[in-house]
Amino acid sequence: MANNGFEQPVFKIQSDEMQRLLDALRQNGYRTLGPIIKDEAIVYDEISTVGDLPRGWTDEQGPASYRLVKRNDDAYFGFNVPAQSWKKFLYPSERELFRVRRDSRVQSPSENRESSLKYAFIGVRPCELKAISIQDRVFTSTEYKDESYSGIRHGLFIVAVNCTSSGDDCFCASMKTGPMAKRHFDLSLTEVIAPSEHYFLVEHGNELGASFVRGLNATEASEAEMNVAGDLIERAGKQTRRIEIDRTPELLSARLDHPEWNVVAKKCLTCGNCTLVCPTCFCSTVEDTTDLIGSFATRRRKWDSCFTLDFAKVAGGNFRMTSRSRYRQWVTHKLSTWVEQFGTLGCVGCGRCITWCPVGIDIISEVQKITET
């Protein structure tokens, strides 16, 4: 590996080859999903042509603030993390688990529904790749395997895009999750806009990815081109936001009575936005309903959040009545107890919980206040 971060072989395609890649994926039965502009934000949705991509747009993010801004070039991927993560496709907000008819046995209308899905995610950021691998561990590596998630995951094709700029709420560098994707992708792109040409460097992560590269008008990338791309990525990693990941898990669990938890609880709306936008949060609830005449009952899984009151309601009471205890659960789970539970941190530094908190509560400054004073 050269010190520009790339691993050979690296190919180069002109930017207009993107359409050929989308076409090839679609011809191979993939539903192509990627970034589009909708309702004043960049969101992931169905895409079919490169014209759907937010070409020439970027975003400015800060605590409780997100604004679209025009770029002065034609970059396809010149923005930061979109509003909601890929979680909404891999782990949809609601899914029917089964239906029972009064007059027969359990039926599972949704059985294996996902095993035939073939999604291609276009533009997965390195932090999001890491988030997917964290959710993989949660949903597929224990004896309680989530069949729905595993089904979608199995058919998934990932086109990663390395970050060549980063947003004001990003802190992937200190979390060691970005700004460059190292594995877990089928293809990985780095977009370069040079004075005379607009191109992508392409890496493949496996033979499936390689087969798609062979279908493109690709040439071998030169050392100089890799250096240019490597510099862009390195610059994206110069972030002012940081979390000290080596010490944080231990310090947080030792400071469960820190007075800052009370201060932040006064501000927290317990609205749940932070957990719902977080690409690794996986909590759900199960709801049973019936039709009016009681001929069948339906069980559904729905997203839940440790900020809702029902979340900690058990026989005999609720063990997290205060917003202080709920905010503390969220932060300590992400950055401390997750390690005991799954062997990694539960945060990848995407910054979404900071941007999309309606009152701009900033997980980094909270962690700093709690661990450093």
Next chain:
Amino acid sequence: MSGSSKIKKPKVAVFKFASCDGCQLSLLDAEDELLEVTDSIQIAFFPEVSRRMLKGPYDLGIVEGSITTPHDVEHIRDIRKSCGILATIGACATAGGIQSLRNWKDIKDFVHIVYASPEYISTLDRSMPIGSFVHVDHELRGCPINKYQLVELISSLLNGRKPQIPTHSVCVTCKEKGTTCVLVARGIPCLGPVTQTGCGAICPSFNRGCYGCYGPMETPNTSSLSSRFLELGLTQHEILLAFRNFNAYAEPFRRESESHEK
């Protein structure tokens, strides 16, 4: 609580107090769904729909509207005695409704302006929710209510199970639907974080802030949201008006609006 036992062919009664009838219309709007159960429930009393008025007791009483007169107070107490389960529907019944705006004024002034012979008018000085006078088993929020929540409530009672009526924020629904937050992406003041869900987060999906039709959510932190509204440029008076709405007299919203009075 009576929600866990199944009732055979329940007798249902629908009562109205001070209100616009919109929530009863939601009940009528659910006719397709409710047609299924015409054999399993008996509509015993529903003056809006039928002249047939059977005497109580009733298994389920559905109450729309707020209490505004001394006669209403007597009436709701009688209703409570005659109903096994009492469910209130809509912002009037659950919080006092838009008419509770009068609670901040002297009612005599209105009576003199509106009526030629004010001496015939007997009214309370405030518009109050049903729950201020009698015990309520279930409440459906909203101005108006959501007919699917109404069907869900009836379905749960018929089948002896817990109704699935979430009490968390509207924000959860925005995220479930993938609606981009208007507060964050556009700087539009939105009451969603302190408002109970139930409407399907309609306003944010049309690029509007939530107006708070479903009243306070389970753990509303109104003062923190107001501080954010100030940062977004709202005046104290605008914040007062935002909370003084269909659910103005719901306790957390009432306290919040009063804290912005000069």
